[in-house]
Amino acid sequence: xxxxxxxxxxxxxxxxxxxxxxxxxxxxxxxxxxxxxxxxxxxxxxxxxxxxxxxxxxxxxxxxxxxxxxxxxxxxxxxxxxxxxxxxxxxxxxxxxxxxxxxxxxxxxxxxxxxxxxxxxxxxxxxxxxxxxxxxxxxxxxxxxxxxxxxxxxxxxxx
Amino acid sequence: xxxxxxxxxxxxxxxxxxxxxxxxxxxxxxxxxxxxxxxxxxxxxxxxxxxxxxxxxxxxxxxxxxxxxxxxxxxxxxxxxxx
Numbered sequence: 001x002x003x004x005x006x007x008x009x010x011x012x013x014x015x016x017x018x019x020x021x022x023x024x025x026x027x028x029x030x031x032x033x034x035x036x037x038x039x040x041x042x043x044x045x046x047x048x049x050x051x052x053x054x055x056x057x058x059x060x061x062x063x064x065x066x067x068x069x070x071x072x073x074x075x076x077x078x079x080x081x082x083x084x085x086x087x088x089x090x091x092x093x094x095x096x097x098x099x100x101x102x103x104x105x106x107x108x109x110x111x112x113x114x115x116x117x118x119x120x121x122x123x124x125x126x127x128x129x130x131x132x133x134x135x136x137x138x139x140x141x142x143x144x145x146x147x148x149x150x151x152x153x154x155x156x157x158x159x
Numbered sequence: 160x161x162x163x164x165x166x167x168x169x170x171x172x173x174x175x176x177x178x179x180x181x182x183x184x185x186x187x188x189x190x191x192x193x194x195x196x197x198x199x200x201x202x203x204x205x206x207x208x209x210x211x212x213x214x215x216x217x218x219x220x221x222x223x224x225x226x227x228x229x230x231x232x233x234x235x236x237x238x239x240x241x242x
Contacts, residue, residue, distance in 0.1 A: 118242035124237060
């Protein structure tokens with residue numbers, strides 16, 4: 001059911017929301033996370049970021065994460081779009097949108113999706129600095145901790 | 160067997176993809192890493208610190224004990240950093 005897209009091109013957030021709600025009136029809220037390329041890394045200015053991914057496995061991993069969200073929350077729609085290739089500071093990089101009858105399920109599912117995406121989907125970032133050097137981004141322990149808080153399945157609707 | 164490398168593992172190994180035919184004794188991901196490491200100094204460098212290496216077999220995350228077989232697609236990469 002989830003819409004999973006990995007692409008180089010920009011995405012249209014408004015169009016994606018319209019797509020989630022098109023033709024239905026049972027949706028009460030949409031949780032949305034829009035990730036944007038920040039202009040610094042560890043206090044150091046960056047001029048660009050390049051995202052590499054594992055074609056095939058990426059879509060499969062994102063689909064599995066979305067399917068997990070759908071078992072945990074009563075979702076009425078789910079969209080995950082992740083860009084790859086070279087992006088500049090300020091560019092939108094990832095969109096997660098979750099539709100449900102009520103806000104708590106939509107917001108929780110959205111937070112879950114971005115937390116798990118960061119630790120379970122095969123993307124790798126390389127940052128370019130002003131002096132021409134570049135470096136692969138190291139995985140962050142905080143991201144592992146953020147993902148780990150969702151290890152115990154729960155249904156927001158039952159709370 | 161198809162081997163894929165991503166991010167800095169690709170840079171260190173010096174290739175993004177290669178077809179290999181490991182000997183019959185190579186049965187697990189750990190066996191494969193040991194065998195691939197002997198292929199070149201670049202491969203050895205890619206697998207020098209296994210704490211920073213992740214693996215997928217046929218596009219599912221795998222561990223050192225995961226069995227491998229001819230025809231599998233085995234990928235090596237650093238911990239993921241998307242989002």
